[in-house]
Amino acid sequence: MATTEAALILAPQFDDAEQQHDSDSLGMWVFLVTEVMFFGGLFAAYAVYRYLDFPAFVAASRRLSVTLGAINTAVLLTSSLTMALAVRAVQLGRRRELVYLLLATISLGAVFLGIKAYEYYDDYLHHLIPGSRFAFDGPFPARVEMFFVLYFFMTGLHAFHLIVGIIMVGIITFLAWRRRSVVQGTTQVELVGLYWHFIDLVWIFLYPMLYLVDIHR
Amino acid sequence: MTLVREPVTAHEDYLDAGYSLKSWLLTTDHKRIGLLYMASITFFFFVGGAAATIMRLELMTPRGDVLYTPDSYNRLFTLHGVIMVWFFLIPSIPAVLGNFLLPIMIGARDLAFPRLNLLSWYIYIVGGLLVLGVLIFGGVDTGWTFYVPFSSMFSNTNVIGAAVGVFIVGFSSILTGLNFIVTTHTMRCEGMTWERLPLFVWSMYATSLILVLATPVLAITLALLAAERIWGVGIFDPKLGGDPVLFQHLFWFYSHPAVYVMILPGFGVISEIVPCFSRRTIFGYKFMAGALLTIALVGFVVWGHHMFVSGQSMYAGMVFSLLSFIVAIPSGIKVFNWTATLYKGSIRFDTPMLYALGFIGLFTIGGLTGLVLASLGVNPHVHDTYFVVAHFHYIMVGGMVMAYLGGIHFWWPKLSGRMYPELWGKLAALTVFIGFNLTFFPQFVLGYLGMPRRVYEYAPEFQVLNVMSTAGASILAVGYVLPLAYLLLSLRYGSRATANPWRATGLEWQTESPPPTENFVEPPVVIEGPYAYSPEAAEEADHGHH
Numbered sequence: 208m209a210t211t212e213a214a215l216i217l218a219p220q221f222d223d224a225e226q227q228h229d230s231d232s233l234g235m236w237v238f239l240v241t242e243v244m245f246f247g248g249l250f251a252a253y254a255v256y257r258y259l260d261f262p263a264f265v266a267a268s269r270r271l272s273v274t275l276g277a278i279n280t281a282v283l284l285t286s287s288l289t290m291a292l293a294v295r296a297v298q299l300g301r302r303r304e305l306v307y308l309l310l311a312t313i314s315l316g317a318v319f320l321g322i323k324a325y326e327y328y329d330d331y332l333h334h335l336i337p338g339s340r341f342a343f344d345g346p347f348p349a350r351v352e353m354f355f356v357l358y359f360f361m362t363g364l365h366a367f368h369l370i371v372g373i374i375m376v377g378i379i380t381f382l383a384w385r386r387r388s389v390v391q392g393t394t395q396v397e398l399v400g401l402y403w404h405f406i407d408l409v410w411i412f413l414y415p416m417l418y419l420v421d422i423h424r
Numbered sequence: 425m426t427l428v429r430e431p432v433t434a435h436e437d438y439l440d441a442g443y444s445l446k447s448w449l450l451t452t453d454h455k456r457i458g459l460l461y462m463a464s465i466t467f468f469f470f471v472g473g474a475a476a477t478i479m480r481l482e483l484m485t486p487r488g489d490v491l492y493t494p495d496s497y498n499r500l501f502t503l504h505g506v507i508m509v510w511f512f513l514i515p516s517i518p519a520v521l522g523n524f525l526l527p528i529m530i531g532a533r534d535l536a537f538p539r540l541n542l543l544s545w546y547i548y549i550v551g552g553l554l555v556l557g558v559l560i561f562g563g564v565d566t567g568w569t570f571y572v573p574f575s576s577m578f579s580n581t582n583v584i585g586a587a588v589g590v591f592i593v594g595f596s597s598i599l600t601g602l603n604f605i606v607t608t609h610t611m612r613c614e615g616m617t618w619e620r621l622p623l624f625v626w627s628m629y630a631t632s633l634i635l636v637l638a639t640p641v642l643a644i645t646l647a648l649l650a651a652e653r654i655w656g657v658g659i660f661d662p663k664l665g666g667d668p669v670l671f672q673h674l675f676w677f678y679s680h681p682a683v684y685v686m687i688l689p690g691f692g693v694i695s696e697i698v699p700c701f702s703r704r705t706i707f708g709y710k711f712m713a714g715a716l717l718t719i720a721l722v723g724f725v726v727w728g729h730h731m732f733v734s735g736q737s738m739y740a741g742m743v744f745s746l747l748s749f750i751v752a753i754p755s756g757i758k759v760f761n762w763t764a765t766l767y768k769g770s771i772r773f774d775t776p777m778l779y780a781l782g783f784i785g786l787f788t789i790g791g792l793t794g795l796v797l798a799s800l801g802v803n804p805h806v807h808d809t810y811f812v813v814a815h816f817h818y819i820m821v822g823g824m825v826m827a828y829l830g831g832i833h834f835w836w837p838k839l840s841g842r843m844y845p846e847l848w849g850k851l852a853a854l855t856v857f858i859g860f861n862l863t864f865f866p867q868f869v870l871g872y873l874g875m876p877r878r879v880y881e882y883a884p885e886f887q888v889l890n891v892m893s894t895a896g897a898s899i900l901a902v903g904y905v906l907p908l909a910y911l912l913l914s915l916r917y918g919s920r921a922t923a924n925p926w927r928a929t930g931l932e933w934q935t936e937s938p939p940p941t942e943n944f945v946e947p948p949v950v951i952e953g954p955y956a957y958s959p960e961a962a963e964e965a966d967h968g969h970h
């Protein structure tokens with residue numbers, strides 16, 4: 208049995224391609240469930256402290272740039288669009304389109320990280336990073352620091368996931384570019400796509416939770 | 425589109441598939457990975473056991489004399505708890521027997537993700553070595569529960585190191601759970617419907633749900649703990665406006681379901697052994713499977729019963745108490761159904777059955793005393809006393825360790841291709857049973873009389889019961905060393921096992937002992953439920969035999 212370009216690699220534990228695809232895809236879904244629980248612990252802590260320290264959360268949230276957050280939300284939502292189109296492209300077997308869309312997804316992810324890094328740098332200049340150099344001239348400095356612990360924890364964990372996502376999209380882009388056929392990569396593109404949408408979804412929660420605490424005033 | 429299959433080696437048993445160290449350390453065969461886990465958890469079991477032995481020696485007398493400082497006692501019970509919970513009990517049955525048996529029981533060639541399976545073993549080893557290093561060189565004095573603010577602000581020991589190790593090993597649990605869930609869904613062979621799954625598989629499935637849903641919360645809790653310790657911000661420390669009760673909520677949101685990770689797999693093992701050695705089909709199969717799932721899910725909403733005296737609101741306490749009583753119902757169903765399975769069975773008292781019967785009795789005591797603790801009125805009286813210690817050891821040692829040993833004996837012919845010496849097996853099972861009860865029953869009394877847990881010195885009137893407990897512990901130690909010795913010896917001197925020495929019905933018994941690398945020479949097809957035993961046929965076979 209010679210490996211042809213269009214061949215699908217079937218791992219020895221599986222009977223057929225369908226079983227392999229079902230397993231891979233269920234595996235990704237279960238993984239995303241664990242991710243939900245992972246962020247869920249932080250969301251629970253956030254909910255408790257927002258309830259206990261609401262005035263401090265308002266004061267702290269005002270220090271974040273709603274505009275930059277909004278731009279980042281738009282950037283990430285657009286990246287989800289390009290990712291969704293990439294999944295469509297691979298299903299239709301359009302290789303060139305797939306590569307361009309994946310590259311667009313990577314670029315948008317990188318733009319998000321760039322803006323996020325700028326925000327972190329700005330927080331650093333204003334002594335908003337928790338620890339010994341933390342300084343806050345408004346009310347409840349200790350609880351504001353607590354807000355920033357959650358802020359850095361949640362956005363940092365999110366950024367870490369995004370970096371992993373960019374690496375994974377990079378790998379499938381490289382594979383799609385190198386191969387003549389894209390059939391082998393269909394499942395991978397679909398699953399990385401799922402993961403990418405999950406990262407996007409987390410941010411859709413994080414943005415109002417962290418940036419818009421005070422928005423109704 | 426053509427299909428290209430990666431080459432599969434021809435039929436030879438999995439132990440003969442390679443003898444080099446590399447053939448073990450780089451294996452993706454679920455059976456070999458199961459044995460890797462078996463060797464590692466056995467090591468951790470004896471490390472944790474050694475710590476317990478020193479603690480029991482210290483507690484022989486009311487004065488602190490064996491250890492130089494009370495602080496070394498704190499480090500010892502932390503070491504014992506952390507090692508036993510995360511490096512022995514949680515991986516025990518799932519990672520050893522589950523890994524080995526789950527694919528065979530559903531007629532698959534392997535788990536859905538064999539390389540991920542190997543990765544989870546490596547993660548376990550990395551986490552284990554880290555924790556072992558931290559606990560032995562330096563130590564941690566917080567107890568396995570890492571309660572704040574002591575752990576985050578006051579303890580001078582290496583809490584972060586231990587937390588990182590537990591954090592890492594959590595990923596091993598998550599990956600194993602993920603692998604089992606996917607495998608059960610997608611890898612079942614022809615005819616293996618959900619209603620025909622052996623209860624052991626159901627128990628692995630229920631356990632995996634808990635591992636996947638609960639472990640991430642522990643990870644994030646430990647990460648927050650580490651953040652508070654590093655930055656000194658008030659996440660949990662009340663002095664800085666933090667909420668210490670939140671830590672307990674998050675911790676027990678994981679750790680109560682984790683208790684079920686430490687018992688549901690035992691249920692699975694017992695449900696395989698009891699029908700086989702009473703030659704009867706399991707009583708109420710659907711209820712048994714349903715009870716496993718119910719316990720796994722309801723187990724997520726009872727965590728507050730650990731916090732009746734922690735400043736949680738009275739109404740929360742009432743709800744958690746009620747829910748804890750409710751979660752006892754499916755456990756009761758299980759005990760009832762095992763007993764009903766025995767009724768009118770043709771019972772044989774081989775070693776696995778001795779462990780199974782011991783399990784049923786001891787788990788019942790452990791479960792019922794759990795209800796005592798879940799009662800709002802009684803709890804403050806026995807909270808943080810030896811009553812609690814006795815209760816959870818009845819579940820975890822009397823329950824899970826007995827089930828693990830029962831399972832190891834039951835499937836030993838399949839795992840190793842050799843028979844263990846039956847007489848020694850029975851002797852060890854009896855020794856474990858006697859030693860266990862002598863160790864832990866007096867602790868119920870001690871706790872009820874008011875002896876607090878985690879103390880290094882105690883009032884002189886408690887000495888008699890403590891001496892009994894220490895004496896029991898030394899018997900128990902003999903009971904644990906015996907199987908280690910004769911099982912290892914049986915690898916060389918044991919008689920060769922046939923494919924199905926117990927005349928059991930599961931798919932794992934329809935293939936050779938030990939199984940070939942790809943588990944079955946011909947892909948199996950299932951045509952009936954998992955426990956097609958008949959006591960009449962067993963009687964006849966026995967008469968024909970004599």
Ligand SMILES: [Cu+2]
Pocket residue numbers: 679680683726727729730
């Ligand atoms: Cu509990």
